[in-house]
Amino acid sequence: MSDLNAHVVIIGAGHAGGTLAALLRQYGHTGLISMVGDEPIPPYQRPPLSKAWLKGEADADSLALRPLAFYGEANIDFRPSVRAVKLERSARKVHLSDGSELSYDVLVIATGARAIALPIPGADLKGVLSLRTAADAEALKAQVGPGKQLAVVGGGYIGLEVAASGRALGAEVVVLERETRLLARVANEVLSEFFRDYHQQRGVKFELGASVTGFEGVDGHVSGVKLADGRIVPCDAAVVGVGVIPNDELAADSGLETARGVVVDLEARTADPHVFAIGDVAHRPMPIYGRMFRMESVPNALEQAKQAACAITGRPAPTGEVPWQWSDQYDLKLQIAGYAFDVDEIVVRGDPASGKFAVFHLKGDQLQSVEAINAPPEFMMGRQLIGNRKPIDKAKLADPTVSMKEVAA
């Protein structure tokens, strides 16, 4: 039911929405494309916000996916600083926060996710920040510098990236983590310990197993983080990075199925043939793992933008991908392929102390995921092995003198 003249309305102007708009034009879509975003600027890359951008190594121009002029030239009706407030599927209409409404032939929900705010006293003090948007990053950048005390609540990837950037800017950094190890939800112990040591050697302090109960303030500005054991960790700013929740209310309120994310099929389409959902907000099938879940990554946003663009313009669907993501901290490049579902064995290849190693997660003799530190061959070949489901020779895999090409042969 593709129609190159259909009016496509994209709700959300993040990495997924912005990429979809451009892909539709690349794929020959001639109909009107409207893209509604609640931020004042056109789609940009979020990953540098905690890294290059925070450290002042990237500017707004390099952050933007494409310059603002592109949208006009490509006949994309980009509406900044506007939110969708209600979806009326029976009338194929979406109501916007500026009081206007948009009729659509195809609607794409690309509303992303928002940072979880801690429901504790003092969370509304100035200087208690989250990091999701360019505006968040701007506020954080203003608070971080030589001699400043930065408290990071949450020892996940965002928290650790902020910690590394904070140190690069000369700030004193303490990371407060509720679990007894870092990256507890997303990585295994080998990686947790490696990152803890690497950060400690670069001056980051850690409080693990620390429950944050509130923020203290002076004159309305945060001055410390209160822990359950009564201690107060002094700070000039606190960054809270404890996860996100999908912005799926627009879909749920319109009667679409949600499961911590909008439920879609392999084309990124919901049960309503006129409505798609892509990116961080989508709960999608992942055939190589035989299950559905929601991912928070740029490659996921790109893949789903491709799926939706193909479905909307009548192209064959992209071949299934192996999900992946990355993190940069100091001189470390972490590349992750796959997800560690149903894992019964871990193989570590290389010595973590060398700063170059990989952790492979296996289910039987099949590779489910790999986390590679400064180890592109392990990442690239691991990604391939996850996709083709080849049985793995674990002895070869564990032996760094056997090349990854040979392991994958």
Add this chain to the structure above:
Amino acid sequence: MAKITYIQFDGTETVIDVKPGLSVMEGAVKNNVRGIDADCGGACACATCHVFVDPAWLDKVGQKSAMEESMLDFAENVEENSRLSCQIPVTEALDGLIVRLPESQH
């Protein structure tokens, strides 16, 4: 500005004036030139901005880092003149640069 010619796999040429400071990858992506995916946005993490540098320009675009070399080693259809275009910073000296794009980045 540096004039860079991007030649698609099907022979289509696009000439773009790229601001020094951007990368050869950014010059393409920000101007909606097809054929360079650049999934990671320039972090040298994905090898989806693979280009073939015109042999006459190979010396002028600089050396590959160990990380780039290693990523390219595992990309598809790699040649002697393969580079990851996110790792080539544009300077005035690259005015006239010609790069060819592979059939696919995946």
